[in-house]
Amino acid sequence: MSITILKGNIVSAPALGRLEVTKNGYLVAEEGRITGVFPALPERYAGAPVEDYGDGLILQSLADLHLHAPQYPMLGMGMDLPLLEWLNTYTFPTEARFADPDYAREIYRRLSRELIEGGTTRVCVFSSLHREGTLILMEELEKAGVTGYVGKVNMDRNAIPALQEGTEEAKRETLRWLEECRDFRYVKPILTPRFTPSCTDELMDFLGKLAAERDLPIQSHLSENTGEIQWVRELHPDCRQYWETYAKFGLWNSRTLMAHCVWSDGRERAAMGDAGVTVVHCADSNQNICSGTAPVRVMLNEGLKVALGSDIAGGDHLSMFDVTAAAIRASKARRIQDRWETDFLTVAEGWYLASSAGSAFFGQEPGFAPGSMLHALALDDSLLPQPHPMTVEERLERCVYRRQKDAIRAVWSEGRKVFTAR
Ligand code: GUN
Ligand code: FE
Numbered sequence: 001m002s003i004t005i006l007k008g009n010i011v012s013a014p015a016l017g018r019l020e021v022t023k024n025g026y027l028v029a030e031e032g033r034i035t036g037v038f039p040a041l042p043e044r045y046a047g048a049p050v051e052d053y054g055d056g057l058i059l060q061s062l063a064d065l066h067l068h069a070p071q072y073p074m075l076g077m078g079m080d081l082p083l084l085e086w087l088n089t090y091t092f093p094t095e096a097r098f099a100d101p102d103y104a105r106e107i108y109r110r111l112s113r114e115l116i117e118g119g120t121t122r123v124c125v126f127s128s129l130h131r132e133g134t135l136i137l138m139e140e141l142e143k144a145g146v147t148g149y150v151g152k153v154n155m156d157r158n159a160i161p162a163l164q165e166g167t168e169e170a171k172r173e174t175l176r177w178l179e180e181c182r183d184f185r186y187v188k189p190i191l192t193p194r195f196t197p198s199c200t201d202e203l204m205d206f207l208g209k210l211a212a213e214r215d216l217p218i219q220s221h222l223s224e225n226t227g228e229i230q231w232v233r234e235l236h237p238d239c240r241q242y243w244e245t246y247a248k249f250g251l252w253n254s255r256t257l258m259a260h261c262v263w264s265d266g267r268e269r270a271a272m273g274d275a276g277v278t279v280v281h282c283a284d285s286n287q288n289i290c291s292g293t294a295p296v297r298v299m300l301n302e303g304l305k306v307a308l309g310s311d312i313a314g315g316d317h318l319s320m321f322d323v324t325a326a327a328i329r330a331s332k333a334r335r336i337q338d339r340w341e342t343d344f345l346t347v348a349e350g351w352y353l354a355s356s357a358g359s360a361f362f363g364q365e366p367g368f369a370p371g372s373m374l375h376a377l378a379l380d381d382s383l384l385p386q387p388h389p390m391t392v393e394e395r396l397e398r399c400v401y402r403r404q405k406d407a408i409r410a411v412w413s414e415g416r417k418v419f420t421a422r
Contacts, residue, residue, distance in 0.1 A: 008053035013352035014367035029374040032415015062320035063122035063358025066280040066309025083225040096162035104133040112144035121413035123148040145418025151192025195221040208250030217255040224260035262292040283330035285314030
């Protein structure tokens with residue numbers, strides 16, 4: 001039997017706002033599945049090899065529940081435009097290049113490595129509309145050790161000639177892609193209407209029925225930008241609110257992810273709560289393209305499911321440590337905007353959203369729960385100066401905001417060690 005035993009300062013997020021710390025403890029997995037976190041190594045493991053990370057931190061690895069893989073080459077560019085112009089000017093032409101399989105292979109290989117080296121082992125990712133490119137993305141993620149869901153994007157209206165599919169073509173390519181990606185083990189398909197303005201009613205209807213027939217999850221964008229919301233209102237005069245344009249086609253349920261939700265009001269949020277939709281908060285992106293500041297604290301208080309996304313390349317950081325810091329900062333901006341009537345996210349809360357809340361979409365229990373597959377990282381912060389002898393919680397906080405170079409020493413995904421730093 002294969003046994004993994006990691007020794008170090010073990011930190012996990014078993015509940016929103018609560019960190020569980022085991023100093024100089026042992027995290028044990030058998031056949032890749034966690035058996036427990038122990039302050040001393042249980043007798044039954046005596047003699048088994050221990051990977052000792054000394055005074056280092058052993059953390060849950062992270063989940064990025066919203067990113068655009070074909071926007072990786074434009075990371076850090078084109079931020080001076082609002083959403084709809086940004087899409088037409090920068091994003092669509094960038095994604096159009098993924099018609100070329102060699103280009104897709106090169107970019108997706110680099111992205112997949114950077115995800116793993118940054119400790120992100122679970123993703124829900126948008127590809128481009130290209131079927132072949134999407135299969136290449138799935139191959140590269142799987143090769144690197146990233147697990148999760150990948151979506152071939154559907155968009156049959158309101159784009160540019162180089163990046164738009166016909167309605168029949170979109171249906172046909174989606175069905176073919178679903179056939180062709182059946183044998184992946186760690187990455188699975190997720191249906192992906194880009195957003196309401198990109199999809200005809202006929203395509204939305206097709207995707208909703210497909211989701212139900214094949215029990216597939218769904219990801220899209222919701223209420224990100226005021227111009228976008230106005231446009232959706234014009235496109236669907238029969239719907240009172242944006243979310244109803246998804247709900248009326250069967251794209252609104254407990255396996256649906258909706259990115260942004262910056263402008264979702266009480267009624268739209270109640271509809272998310274009722275259906276069990278997960279909000280993916282993308283703080284960097286919301287600020288970069290001036291979409292707004294999502295009321296994440298209110299969403300959490302209302303009991304909504306909330307996770308985090310880098311939303312590259314609207315977001316300019318791929319590391320989920322940076323994304324966590326951005327979410328915390330955004331919650332403080334929102335607190336000021338709300339005239340100090342709403343609370344901000346604490347570090348422990350931000351960390352929970354980036355780790356446990358993200359993994360919940362994959363049916364995982366929070367923290368290092370016995371029975372879960374091992375998703376973890378080992379991190380070294382020993383070279384940073386200490387203002388005083390720091391607690392483990394303080395060290396985690398500093399890692400969120402600032403990490404020493406090459407801090408992440410090793411990463412485990414779905415029970416396998418997928419990265420070792422040189
Ligand atoms: N809405 C539709 N497409 C996109 C996209 O690529 N990025 C963002 N941030 N919003 C979108
Ligand atoms: Fe997005």
